[in-house]
Amino acid sequence: MAMRFQSSPPSPVAGKGAVKFTPEEIKNLAEQFEGQPPRDILQWAADNFSPRLAISSAFGPEGLVIIDIALRKVTPRIPVFTIDTGFMFQETNDLIAKVEAEYGLIVERLHPELTPAQQAERHGPELFRRHPDQCCYYRKVLPLQNKLVELDGMVTGLRRSQGESRKGAKILQMQETPAGYRYVKINPLAAWSKEEVWWYLVSRQLPYNALHDQGYASIGCTPDCCTRPTQNGEDERAGRWAGTDKKECGLHTFAANI
Numbered sequence: 086m087a088m089r090f091q092s093s094p095p096s097p098v099a100g101k102g103a104v105k106f107t108p109e110e111i112k113n114l115a116e117q118f119e120g121q122p123p124r125d126i127l128q129w130a131a132d133n134f135s136p137r138l139a140i141s142s143a144f145g146p147e148g149l150v151i152i153d154i155a156l157r158k159v160t161p162r163i164p165v166f167t168i169d170t171g172f173m174f175q176e177t178n179d180l181i182a183k184v185e186a187e188y189g190l191i192v193e194r195l196h197p198e199l200t201p202a203q204q205a206e207r208h209g210p211e212l213f214r215r216h217p218d219q220c221c222y223y224r225k226v227l228p229l230q231n232k233l234v235e236l237d238g239m240v241t242g243l244r245r246s247q248g249e250s251r252k253g254a255k256i257l258q259m260q261e262t263p264a265g266y267r268y269v270k271i272n273p274l275a276a277w278s279k280e281e282v283w284w285y286l287v288s289r290q291l292p293y294n295a296l297h298d299q300g301y302a303s304i305g306c307t308p309d310c311c312t313r314p315t316q317n318g319e320d321e322r323a324g325r326w327a328g329t330d331k332k333e334c335g336l337h338t339f340a341a342n343i
């Protein structure tokens with residue numbers, strides 16, 4: 086269900102976006118793309134949505150695979166953005182700098198309306214600890230929602246095997262924001278396993294976040310209530326908002342599948 090909190094929401098034009106395809110056509114194409122190489126899916130996206138297409142990445146292993154395939158094998162180049170919550174690990178910033186140098190890329194950073202200090206002043210200290218859904222909405226969902234009005238297609242590294250909340254992910258999915266803006270989410274790695282992703286990264290000696298070697302399976306924001314290392318046998322997202330029912334920041338759930 087879409088989350089709603091009081092803050093400056095974007096005002097996109099209702100019903101605009103991804104007008105080239107109907108939801109039914111996207112469903113059919115998603116079925117046809119099952120089993121196809123990510124490169125072909127990304128090329129289809131570039132052919133149909135560029136320049137209103139971008140890769141959304143938090144620079145986890147999946148995003149790095151997508152960036153490598155897209156920037157080496159797909160034309161035209163697909164731009165990359167990340168959501169800079171103001172709570173990024175230094176290791177994540179270091180990785181972004183490496184990727185920018187490696188691919189000759191400038192990663193666009195989307196920022197929340199308020200800095201962490203301003204948020205603490207307006208909403209009280211450590212909102213991430215008291216109301217993490219609200220914090221994620223201000224710092225992640227709203228910046229993405231603002232960005233989406235520029236796009237007809239958004240590529241993500243979502244995988245079905247990342248957990249219960251992601252097991253229904255399709256390779257293509259028409260989505261609609263709470264403000265009525267439609268776009269196509271493209272998940273070229275939906276069917277990949279964690280092992281396939283790491284095999285791709287390691288066999289090509291691609292850079293990855295140094296925190297993975299310190300036991301962090303999934304890396305988000307710096308507060309210890311939002312990201313902690315995982316133990317052997319734990320679910321790969323068990324270190325995110327550990328000890329709470331929260332499993333998703335909202336980026337993959339705020340828009341409705343249509």
Ligand code: SF4
Nearest residue numbers: 213220221224306311
């Ligand atoms: S992951 Fe934590 S710090 Fe980051 S936006 Fe969500 S609640 Fe806030």
